[in-house]
Amino acid sequence: MAENTLSIKIGGQAGKGIKSAGQMLAKLATRSGYGIYTYTEFPSVIRGGHNVTQVIIGEGEVNAPTMGCDLLIALDRETFDRHVNEVAENGVLIFDENNSLDTQKVKNSLNLCPIPLNSLAIEAKDVELLENTVAIGAATAILGGDISVLENLLNSEFENKGNELVEANKKAARLGYDFAKSKYPTLIKNILGKKADPEKQMLLNGCEAIGLGAIAGGIQFASIYPMSPISNILHVLAKYQERYQFVFKQPEDEISAINMAIGASYAGARSLTSTSGGGFALMSEGYGLAGITETPVVIIEGMRPGPATGLPTWSGQGDLQFVLHAHQGEFPRIVLAAGDIRESFFLTMKAFNLAEKYQTPVVVLIDKNICDGDQSYPIFDISNYNLDRGKITREKNDSYKRYALSEDGVSTRSFPGFGNFFITNSDEHDEEGFSSEDSNNAISQQKKRMQKLASCENNDMEKPELFGPETADVTVVSWGSNKGSILTAIKTFPNVNFLHITWMNPFPTGYVSDVLKRAKYIIDVECNYTGQLANLIAEKTGIIIPDRFLKIDGRPVFPEEITDKLSSILKS
Amino acid sequence: MTKLTDLTTKCSPNWCPGCGNLAIWGAFKNAAVQKGWDNSNTAIVAGIGCHGHIINFTRITSFEGLHGRSIPVATGIKIANHKLNVFAFTGDGDCLGEGGNHFIHACRRNHNINIIIHDNAIYGLTTGQTSPTSPHGYKSKSTPQGNPDYPLNPLALAIASGATFVARGYAGDIQGTADLIVKASEHQGVSILDILQPCVTFNKELNHTFYQKNSYKLDQNHDVKNKEIAFKKALEWGEKQIPLGVFYETDEPAYESQLPQIANNPLIDNNPERKNLTDLFDEFT
Numbered sequence: 001m002a003e004n005t006l007s008i009k010i011g012g013q014a015g016k017g018i019k020s021a022g023q024m025l026a027k028l029a030t031r032s033g034y035g036i037y038t039y040t041e042f043p044s045v046i047r048g049g050h051n052v053t054q055v056i057i058g059e060g061e062v063n064a065p066t067m068g069c070d071l072l073i074a075l076d077r078e079t080f081d082r083h084v085n086e087v088a089e090n091g092v093l094i095f096d097e098n099n100s101l102d103t104q105k106v107k108n109s110l111n112l113c114p115i116p117l118n119s120l121a122i123e124a125k126d127v128e129l130l131e132n133t134v135a136i137g138a139a140t141a142i143l144g145g146d147i148s149v150l151e152n153l154l155n156s157e158f159e160n161k162g163n164e165l166v167e168a169n170k171k172a173a174r175l176g177y178d179f180a181k182s183k184y185p186t187l188i189k190n191i192l193g194k195k196a197d198p199e200k201q202m203l204l205n206g207c208e209a210i211g212l213g214a215i216a217g218g219i220q221f222a223s224i225y226p227m228s229p230i231s232n233i234l235h236v237l238a239k240y241q242e243r244y245q246f247v248f249k250q251p252e253d254e255i256s257a258i259n260m261a262i263g264a265s266y267a268g269a270r271s272l273t274s275t276s277g278g279g280f281a282l283m284s285e286g287y288g289l290a291g292i293t294e295t296p297v298v299i300i301e302g303m304r305p306g307p308a309t310g311l312p313t314w315s316g317q318g319d320l321q322f323v324l325h326a327h328q329g330e331f332p333r334i335v336l337a338a339g340d341i342r343e344s345f346f347l348t349m350k351a352f353n354l355a356e357k358y359q360t361p362v363v364v365l366i367d368k369n370i371c372d373g374d375q376s377y378p379i380f381d382i383s384n385y386n387l388d389r390g391k392i393t394r395e396k397n398d399s400y401k402r403y404a405l406s407e408d409g410v411s412t413r414s415f416p417g418f419g420n421f422f423i424t425n426s427d428e429h430d431e432e433g434f435s436s437e438d439s440n441n442a443i444s445q446q447k448k449r450m451q452k453l454a455s456c457e458n459n460d461m462e463k464p465e466l467f468g469p470e471t472a473d474v475t476v477v478s479w480g481s482n483k484g485s486i487l488t489a490i491k492t493f494p495n496v497n498f499l500h501i502t503w504m505n506p507f508p509t510g511y512v513s514d515v516l517k518r519a520k521y522i523i524d525v526e527c528n529y530t531g532q533l534a535n536l537i538a539e540k541t542g543i544i545i546p547d548r549f550l551k552i553d554g555r556p557v558f559p560e561e562i563t564d565k566l567s568s569i570l571k572s
Numbered sequence: 573m574t575k576l577t578d579l580t581t582k583c584s585p586n587w588c589p590g591c592g593n594l595a596i597w598g599a600f601k602n603a604a605v606q607k608g609w610d611n612s613n614t615a616i617v618a619g620i621g622c623h624g625h626i627i628n629f630t631r632i633t634s635f636e637g638l639h640g641r642s643i644p645v646a647t648g649i650k651i652a653n654h655k656l657n658v659f660a661f662t663g664d665g666d667c668l669g670e671g672g673n674h675f676i677h678a679c680r681r682n683h684n685i686n687i688i689i690h691d692n693a694i695y696g697l698t699t700g701q702t703s704p705t706s707p708h709g710y711k712s713k714s715t716p717q718g719n720p721d722y723p724l725n726p727l728a729l730a731i732a733s734g735a736t737f738v739a740r741g742y743a744g745d746i747q748g749t750a751d752l753i754v755k756a757s758e759h760q761g762v763s764i765l766d767i768l769q770p771c772v773t774f775n776k777e778l779n780h781t782f783y784q785k786n787s788y789k790l791d792q793n794h795d796v797k798n799k800e801i802a803f804k805k806a807l808e809w810g811e812k813q814i815p816l817g818v819f820y821e822t823d824e825p826a827y828e829s830q831l832p833q834i835a836n837n838p839l840i841d842n843n844p845e846r847k848n849l850t851d852l853f854d855e856f857t
Contacts, residue, residue: 030857202856212852218844221652240852245833245842247651252677256644259637263648266635267615267656268840271648289638379853387845415840416615416633416649417656423627424635426620434583435628435636 005058006191007069008139009086011079012132014042014049018075020157021132022053023374026203027153028136028145029057030376033198037484038374039065039556042313050078057192062375063340063484067558071142073135075117077101084110092187094138094180096131111187113142113180120175125168133169137176142184145192147177202377206344206370210274210300211236212380213348215244218387220269223249223260227276228312229371230302234274254279258286262295266424268415270352270389274300277319278308284326287361291331293424294403294411294449296355296362296390300348303367303480305554314554315368317480317527320536323363324505330446332409332453334358335504337365339483341375343502353388354460358452359410365504367527369481369556394418401431405444409451457506464508466515468497474569475499475519477545479533482525482557489562496566501533513541521569524548525557574610576601583628590780592743592769596690597626599741599749600659604632606754607657614657617646619666622697622771623690626661640670643678646685653838654684654828657757664691668704668724679733682761684826688753689726689764690743692771693778700774710777726766727806731799731820736761738802738820742783743769748816755818761826768814783814790817797822 010021019040026036037056043049054069056062072087074080074095081102087093089109095101097114106112115138121130133154140150151170158166181188204212210233214222224234237248247269251257254275261271275283280301290297301323305316323335334354338344344366351362391412393400396419404411411431414420423433428445430436467487473495476486483500490496499515501508516522516537524534524545531548538544549565551557579601587593604614611633618624620639627634637645646660667675667689678687694712695701701714705726710719730738737759741749749767756763768787770779794817795801802820828834833842 200854200857202853204856208856212849212856215852216846216849218846220839220842220844221648223648242832244846245839246844247831247833247839249647249651251644252673255641256647256674256677259641259644260648260651262637263617263635263645263650264652264839265648266645267649267652269648269652270844271652285638286641289641293635293637379850379857382847382849415653417612417653419612421611421631421633423633425627426636426638433634434581435625 005056005062005066006071007066008055008057008071008073009052009069009083010073010075010135011050011052011083012075014051016051016075017129017132018051018053021136022055024136024150024153024157025055025139026374026376028140028150029055029192030201030203031149031153031198032146032192033195034058034192035060035062035201036203036374036376037062037064039369040372050082052079052083061377064488064559065485065556067560071139073139075131075135092142094135094142113138113184113187115176115179117176120179121172124172124175130168130172133172134176137173138180140173140192141177141180142187142189143192144188144190146194147174149194199378202379203374204341205232205372205374206338206341206366207232207372208236209341209345210348210366211240213345214272214352215240216382216385217349217352218270219272219352220246221261221264221271222246222273223251223257224274225251225254225257225279227279229304229368230274230276230300232371233300254282255286258283258290258297258299261297262286262290262293265295265297266293266416270356271296272298272300274302276302276304277306277322280319280323280326287333288327288329288331289426290361291327291333291449292426294359295424296359298348298351298355299361299363301363301365302371303365305552311554315481315527315556316554317367317532318529320365320504320532323365324536330450332358332360332449333505334360334362334456335365336362337479337502337504338370339480339500339502341370341373342377342380344370345380347502349382349385354456356390357388357410357460358456359390359413360452365480367480396420402433403429403431403445403448405431405448408455409448410455453506461503461506461508463511464499464501464503466497466499469495470497471518472497472520474521474523474566475515476523476525476562477501477516477533477537478525480527482527485557485559486525486562488559489566492563493566504536507536507540509540512537513543516541516543522547523565523569525562527551527557574605574608576605578610579604579631581629581631585629586625587622588773590772591622592692592771593622593626593690595743595746596688596749596767596769597629599746600753601630602746602750603753603757606750607757609657613655614659615649616659616661617642617649618661619663619671621663621666621690621695623661623663623666640666641674642666643671643674643687647678647683650683650685650828651839653840654834655838658685660685660687662687662689664689664693664705665695665703668726676729676733678762679730679735679764682734682736682824682827684761684828686753686756686763686765688756689766690769691726691766692769692775693723694771694775696771696774707777712774725806726764727819728803730764731803731806735764736822736824737763737818738806739763739765739818740816741765741767742787742816743767744780744783748789752818759821761824786810786812787814787816788812790815790819796820
């Protein structure tokens with residue numbers, strides 16, 4: 001393995017089970033006791049087009065994709081043409097021996113491993129669709145994996161689809177495994193051998209983590225209109241709603257999504273909605289409605305490159321300033337950004353508590369790389385989580401005032417049906433909620449609302465994590481999914497540290513300022529054109545970061561790119 | 573027991589004298605007294621427009637949202653607590669212009685909510701522009717040469733979109749309107765009540781005299797279960813040709829009655845605390 005990780009790429013036409021092949025390899029690894037990270041690239045079509053999934057396997061936690069790979073499984077010629085040059089020295093190429101590939105361009109150090117994928121698939125069950133499973137069987141052999149782990153996996157993956165399919169897949173895997181094992185004995189490496197008593201690991205993507213985080217965070221209602229890259233959140237919530245006694249509703253559009261969530265929250269349900277940037281544009285009016293009506297709502301915003309349709313199935317970080325500023329006027333908004341799948345889970349849980357505690361919208365930003373990538377983790381521990389519903393009264397009180405002024409800016413909520421009269425009003429309103437255009441009232445209500453942000457800053461805001469030494473030659477500042485690649489890259493740079501920011505509003509100005517003031521050299525890493533985090537830092541701290549490594553092609557920041565950048569900074 | 577005096581607030585209505593909203597407000601309060609609606613069992617939602625002011629004058633817990641969005645807010649409330657009587661007050665511009673998409677989807681989903689359209693065929697709060705129900709040729713500040721667009725028919729749209737209760741009232745007939753509000757509330761499923769409501773300030777054509785002269789009540793033999801006849805009646809409009817009453821009503825399971833999660837109690841009473849998720853996490857191993 002290169003630097004203790006092994007990278008496998010599987011590519012082929014969309015619809016040929018590329019993603020599920022990646023899943024199988026990933027689970028083979030996690031169930032054998034290894035950590036994994038997967039990265040998938042696909043176009044916005046269901047069939048046709050080029051799909052590629054990358055599985056990175058290592059000891060312990062694996063946090064990032066890599067540019068190159070050690071094993072390439074090319075299910076079609078396009079995969080070969082596009083990716084063969086990415087294979088490392090002494091790497092392996094598995095491909096169908098009947099695909100007449102231009103092996104002239106293969107470098108000498110590459111080990112060719114042609115396999116009759118198609119004919120073995122047909123031998124297994126007369127269908128070409130099993131080519132991916134044959135290839136996984138062959139890869140298992142080459143990596144020294146345990147075929148019984150793979151067979152158990154196929155049992156559990158396909159049991160819902162009938163015994164016939166289970167057996168066909170197992171046969172296909174076995175045929176690929178046996179063929180590779182007998183034909184290429186010298187290529188076999190002991191990389192994926194099953195460990196004794198491997199720790200049970202979860203394998204999940206960011207959308208799944210958010211769905212689970214919402215369930216753990218006490219969700220009662222979700223309304224989500226499908227959109228890449230967050231649709232998998234609604235798939236998880238729809239599936240588990242009955243078991244956990246909450247309701248998922250698919251509305252007619254994102255405007256309805258946020259307004260339904262606001263209505264449900266007003267009536268007393270912990271509510272969530274989710275969308276991508278385009279849908280958030282439609283939600284903008286509801287965002288401010290939640291602000292002025294002081295209605296809690298959690299909004300998960302999954303970023304992809306815009307504007308408009310943009311690059312719908314690729315990743316971006318272009319919506320930070322958008323969610324910080326969307327909607328007319330001013331209202332307290334809490335904006336958090338997750339840096340990986342685990343953070344997505346725990347920030348979603350936290351967002352529910354913050355939303356109800358401060359009775360205001362809480363946005364959790366994630367980027368597509370987090371939504372769609374899988375990573376393995378030990379089982380999440382939720383034992384420290386306590387549901388916080390904030391100030392709520394269930395008593396009837398004739399002098400109840402929904403928007404009573406208070407020191408921390410938070411008033412007590414009541415819900416319709418509890419006997420209390422109150423108006424929840426999008427017009428500026430007095431303490432009971434009646435529309436009011438009175439000057440003093442307008443000032444006191446707006447101050448009360450904005451006070452909530454100061455209260456949140458004082459009571460709940462967390463300082464960013466600083467990885468690496470307290471003082472360093474270079475300080476990397478970043479957010480979102482770049483975290484994993486930066487952490488991977490700085491392992492080999494003892495004099496580099498990394499400031500990972502998750503709280504965007506309120507903003508940890510003091511701490512960020514302290515870290516950056518003592519930094520000798522700062523590099524900002526983001527996936528947008530303008531350096532939106534760097535601009536936010538400048539706005540809050542006055543510190544300008546001139547050196548910005550910005551990616552705008554929808555691809556992740558790779559550890560290799562950070563390594564190159566750091567090397568060139570340190571050289572100069 | 574709800575008394576009329578229980579429903580008043582510190583605010584006096586600020587609608588123009590003679591405004592149809594005053595009559596709809598009166599009709600709603602009469603219906604509330606008749607049915608015992610109060611802060612223990614009812615929530616009202618309004619959009620933005622003259623109609624939306626109703627929340628300030630009615631002592632029942634309310635939510636005034638955004639222009640066009642009263643229906644999704646009402647839907648969220650109903651799902652969260654289906655024991656509540658939920659009324660979505662909206663206007664012709666609010667419901668059929670800005671919120672048209674929500675309207676047609678609410679019709680097909682059969683949430684057990686009551687959608688009450690204050691239909692004055694004009695934008696009153698913005699001082700008199702053409703609305704989606706203004707007649708063709710109608711002159712207003714936005715159509716000084718006459719409205720080149722044709723009006724939308726809320727009843728026909730509701731029936732075509734799958735609404736299970738579709739009715740029309742005339743605001744000036746306060747008792748008749750109150751009866752229709754009661755009927756709408758008793759219907760299990762989505763109820764659409766379009767109320768013809770003169771705007772005495774900006775709509776000089778569709779005034780009280782016009783509606784009194786040209787409306788008539790659907791007779792007792794009108795078959796409310798017959799969708800085709802209801803549709804035909806909904807298309808009627810003109811001199812002496814404006815039917816009032818229940819056009820269509822059919823029994824279909826209300827949305828909320830189809831959710832096993834809330835079969836026993838309202839959603840807000842389901843405990844959100846989930847301490848042990850081991851089984852769920854295991855599914856992701």
